[in-house]
Amino acid sequence: MANIFVRRLFLASSHLTSPRWGCLLLAKRTEGTARVRPFSSEPPETISRYPVPYKKDLPYDIVELMEEVESKGGFLPNVFKVLSHRPAEFRAFFSYYNELMNKETGRLTKADRELIVVATSVHNKCLYCVVSHGALHRIYSKNPTLSDQVAINYENAELGPRERAMLDFALAVCRADTITEQHFKSLEDAGFDREDAWDIAAIAAFFAMSNRLAHLTDMRPNMEFYNMGRVPRDKSNHKAGKDGDK
Incomplete structure (x- = not known):
């Protein structure tokens, strides 16, 4: 597959x-x-x-x-x-x-999906998922700071209107708010459709379960996650090293 x-x-x-x-x-x-x-x-x-x-x-x-x-x-x-x-x-x-x-359909990027996990896992106080999926967001977005901002307070993070609407909806699902037509309209105004809304909600719901399993087990993040994606790889040095091996 x-x-x-x-x-x-x-x-x-x-x-x-x-x-x-x-x-x-x-x-x-x-x-x-x-x-x-x-x-x-x-x-x-x-x-x-x-x-x-x-x-x-x-x-x-x-x-x-x-x-x-x-x-x-x-x-x-x-x-x-x-x-x-x-x-x-x-x-x-x-x-x-x-x-x-990992689905390829819809309007959510890989970075979008990881940011949803970070924001909802913060609400659920899940250390493991905030750390591990924050690392993945840094890698997919190539933005070393945004997931940290979201982990503190997504409402103050440097988000565009699209990302903010996405996280507003994800947090509404995460908090078990009553979902109304206005929630869908806000998403549609940001460029999402109803299938995207299902994807956002499903990720928030699934990780609500995952977060609680992490709480139950006291799951601890691997140390490797903390530094991933924070400093871009020096491709010139990597290439020079390969050339030197010839």
């Missing part, structure tokens, strides 16, 4: 992507367990209040996915480890995530 989860959620500083996320998520559970090393016999940090399974105890398709994400991105985001506590729910969670965040 070309439209894959790893494109969006977990990118290392090299911004590499994984080619097979969707098919792995939707794969039928493989019989038996994978014979590979556990994550760690002595975890160096606590990332969840629930037990994190050893790799050897997980279904093979989930282990294969984790190893692919870690190989391509440079690290394994903690959400994979934490949610693997319940493999069937892990698959359902990421399958729906993939449908919401």
Whole structure:
């Protein structure tokens, strides 16, 4: 499946992507367990209040996915480890995530979708999602400061009318406000249609659940997220290094 989860959620500083996320998520559970090393016999940090399974105890398709994400991105985001506590729910969670965040239809950009997650996760006080999706917004928008502004107060952030209307609607859904025709009109005035409204609302609703799972488990962000996308890569030095290897 070309439209894959790893494109969006977990990118290392090299911004590499994984080619097979969707098919792995939707794969039928493989019989038996994978014979590979556990994550760690002595975890160096606590990332969840629930037990994190050893790799050897997980279904093979989930282990294969984790190893692919870690190989391509440079690290394994903690959400994979934490949610693997319940493999069937892990698959359902990421399958729906993939449908919401990786679709190519509609008027929402990748950066738009990440900004919705940041703004609604701030309202829900979710550290993990604010940090991780703030990192992704920096990468997709190439704007190293906007997600931080939104994380403090989106109403004071340097947003254009389009982004502001989008976040106003997302927060109305997040707060469970009564949605009226005026909400849709405000979106339409900013260039969105009713299908876009569904996308905005679905992202806000899905991450309301995700935020609460993060609260339940006390999920902690990987340290790698904090610096991602803040300083542009020096492409000239990268090219010079490659030329020097010739």
